[in-house]
Amino acid sequence: MIASTAGGEAGPVAIICGAGKFPYAVADAVISRGRGVVLFALRGFAEPAKVAAYPHHWCHVGQVGRFVRLARAEGCEEMVFIGSLVRPSIGQLRFDLTTIRMLPRIIAAYKGGDKHLLSGVGRIAEHFGFRLLGAHELAPDILVPEGKLGLHAPSGRDLADITQGLALLAVMGRFDIGQAAVVAAHRVVAVEAAEGTDRMLARVADLRRDGLLRLSGKVGVLVKAPKPDQDRRFDLPSVGTRTVEAAAAAGLAGIALEANGAISADLPDMIRAADTAGLFVVGVAPATAASNKP
Amino acid sequence: MIASTAGGEAGPVAIICGAGKFPYAVADAVISRGRGVVLFALRGFAEPAKVAAYPHHWCHVGQVGRFVRLARAEGCEEMVFIGSLVRPSIGQLRFDLTTIRMLPRIIAAYKGGDKHLLSGVGRIAEHFGFRLLGAHELAPDILVPEGKLGLHAPSGRDLADITQGLALLAVMGRFDIGQAAVVAAHRVVAVEAAEGTDRMLARVADLRRDGLLRLSGKVGVLVKAPKPDQDRRFDLPSVGTRTVEAAAAAGLAGIALEANGAISADLPDMIRAADTAGLFVVGVAPATAASNKP
Numbered sequence: 299m300i301a302s303t304a305g306g307e308a309g310p311v312a313i314i315c316g317a318g319k320f321p322y323a324v325a326d327a328v329i330s331r332g333r334g335v336v337l338f339a340l341r342g343f344a345e346p347a348k349v350a351a352y353p354h355h356w357c358h359v360g361q362v363g364r365f366v367r368l369a370r371a372e373g374c375e376e377m378v379f380i381g382s383l384v385r386p387s388i389g390q391l392r393f394d395l396t397t398i399r400m401l402p403r404i405i406a407a408y409k410g411g412d413k414h415l416l417s418g419v420g421r422i423a424e425h426f427g428f429r430l431l432g433a434h435e436l437a438p439d440i441l442v443p444e445g446k447l448g449l450h451a452p453s454g455r456d457l458a459d460i461t462q463g464l465a466l467l468a469v470m471g472r473f474d475i476g477q478a479a480v481v482a483a484h485r486v487v488a489v490e491a492a493e494g495t496d497r498m499l500a501r502v503a504d505l506r507r508d509g510l511l512r513l514s515g516k517v518g519v520l521v522k523a524p525k526p527d528q529d530r531r532f533d534l535p536s537v538g539t540r541t542v543e544a545a546a547a548a549g550l551a552g553i554a555l556e557a558n559g560a561i562s563a564d565l566p567d568m569i570r571a572a573d574t575a576g577l578f579v580v581g582v583a584p585a586t587a588a589s590n591k592p
Numbered sequence: 593m594i595a596s597t598a599g600g601e602a603g604p605v606a607i608i609c610g611a612g613k614f615p616y617a618v619a620d621a622v623i624s625r626g627r628g629v630v631l632f633a634l635r636g637f638a639e640p641a642k643v644a645a646y647p648h649h650w651c652h653v654g655q656v657g658r659f660v661r662l663a664r665a666e667g668c669e670e671m672v673f674i675g676s677l678v679r680p681s682i683g684q685l686r687f688d689l690t691t692i693r694m695l696p697r698i699i700a701a702y703k704g705g706d707k708h709l710l711s712g713v714g715r716i717a718e719h720f721g722f723r724l725l726g727a728h729e730l731a732p733d734i735l736v737p738e739g740k741l742g743l744h745a746p747s748g749r750d751l752a753d754i755t756q757g758l759a760l761l762a763v764m765g766r767f768d769i770g771q772a773a774v775v776a777a778h779r780v781v782a783v784e785a786a787e788g789t790d791r792m793l794a795r796v797a798d799l800r801r802d803g804l805l806r807l808s809g810k811v812g813v814l815v816k817a818p819k820p821d822q823d824r825r826f827d828l829p830s831v832g833t834r835t836v837e838a839a840a841a842a843g844l845a846g847i848a849l850e851a852n853g854a855i856s857a858d859l860p861d862m863i864r865a866a867d868t869a870g871l872f873v874v875g876v877a878p879a880t881a882a883s884n885k886p
Binding site for chain 1: 785791805
């Protein structure tokens with residue numbers, strides 16, 4: 299078995315768990331290949347009922363020293379940071395001595411956009427001798443593959459909308475925002491910034507309902523892609539069955555995801571939901587430099 | 593008086609009136625300089641009670657022949673298209689014979705983004721021998737001037753947010769969207785597409801209230817600017833007292849507008865509202881090519 303062979307290579311993987319389903323999907327993928335895991339569950343973000351099924355420790359955001367000490371004691375050399383983490387309020391932070399020593403570096407990271415914050419985490423991990431991996435390196439099955447993924451296929455108009463969306467996201471990524479947009483009938487109708495994909499899709503549904511966006515029938519594509527220069531160990535754009543539900547409620551024709559640049563913790567379920575709702579789901583190649591002009 | 597001299601030059605200006613206050617602000621500005629106006633009020637958009645105070649005709653969107661016949665009979669040679677016009681539904685359109693002959697051209701314009709739609713209107717006007725003017729050419733007072741416009745001034749952090757916002761809008765304009773964004777503490781938190789500025793600001797207020805956007809105190813700037821290659825006879829970004837109210841509700845520090853590239857029908861009232869709310873309002877120079885990189 300490949301699993302047991304891989305198991306001999308290294309100690310358990312330290313999985314720092316934010317919110318959502320991804321931490322457990324990644325943990326299961328690692329375990330299925332015969333390797334151990336230790337979850338470092340972030341209080342207020344990780345789900346206690348899920349966490350309990352794995353070897354774990356609870357941490358507050360900000361307890362760098364606690365993490366380093368426990369992860370070393372568990373024999374972890376590799377770590378992954380997965381799950382959503384809405385920027386914690388100051389009240390949610392707990393600083394230990396190690397963290398306080400790192401504070402200037404952390405504050406510098408906190409001041410920038412998401413990209414800087416997460417890159418800061420990566421540098422801190424390396425400072426303490428851990429190797430920071432991307433979740434998709436440990437659990438390749440969560441990556442969205444290329445091609446038509448369900449029963450339905452994009453039309454020619456949908457393909458044009460997808461091209462336009464990818465080009466827009468490539469340009470916006472330079473501003474450290476925007477892993478998602480909705481393009482409908484050659485028009486960009488919504489751009490995601492701090493609100494997240496589900497709220498952006500709810501907005502499109504509202505605009506259509508209120509007559510501020512006049513589109514007839516199933517039209518428009520949710521396009522998601524990572525930022526062009528993104529550290530892929532963090533924050534790849536993610537989708538799931540809820541994304542399909544929100545896209546269907548917004549009256550879209552389908553969903554286009556950058557192949558190998560977006561993740562799903564429940565891809566088969568998501569594709570089934572899209573098939574049932576009559577939406578296409580496709581994995582598409584990234585925008586090329588040439589297509590970055592509209 | 594300049595006004596009466598100008599009055600002798602040409603027939604009345606044909607003002608095609610969409611929704612909002614701008615058509616009447618422009619009409620008043622033209623009249624104050626001694627020139628006549630004829631309002632062509634679009635049913636479902638222009639306000640009957642306001643329209644009644646001026647020489648006028650009612651039209652449906654799509655009645656090109658009716659407009660051409662009436663405007664010629666009134667002696668109009670110059671026209672302006674002003675006021676908001678959410679894309680009319682098919683049911684709101686009335687086509688006359690002239691329109692039907694123009695249909696291939698109109699449909700081509702309708703398919704594109706806003707820029708294409710409005711450029712199509714300009715070409716049609718010229719086809720019939722009218723000169724299409726920008727509202728700001730007839731009513732320069734509606735243009736936002738450069739400099740600090742109220743009591744309050746932007747901080748150094750606000751100025752950095754403004755620079756970032758202008759650079760983002762310049763890049764997004766290539767995709768025919770985005771005359772507005774909110775940047776807070778060096779992070780782009782909202783980008784406007786089809787929803788309009790008021791709804792975008794309401795979203796920022798919601799995100800803060802729901803804890804999805806953690807910012808303390810008055811922070812962030814609403815930045816508005818036209819698209820770099822925009823036909824300035826149409827759809828300059830507009831602001832008013834409602835914009836100030838929405839920006840205050842979103843907890844922003846102020847509003848930055850491209851000087852001579854944004855319009856307000858009630859600028860003095862708006863500035864008073866901003867002074868009272870403690871928000872700055874500034875007219876700023878457009879993003880330079882060099883600043884288009886974040």
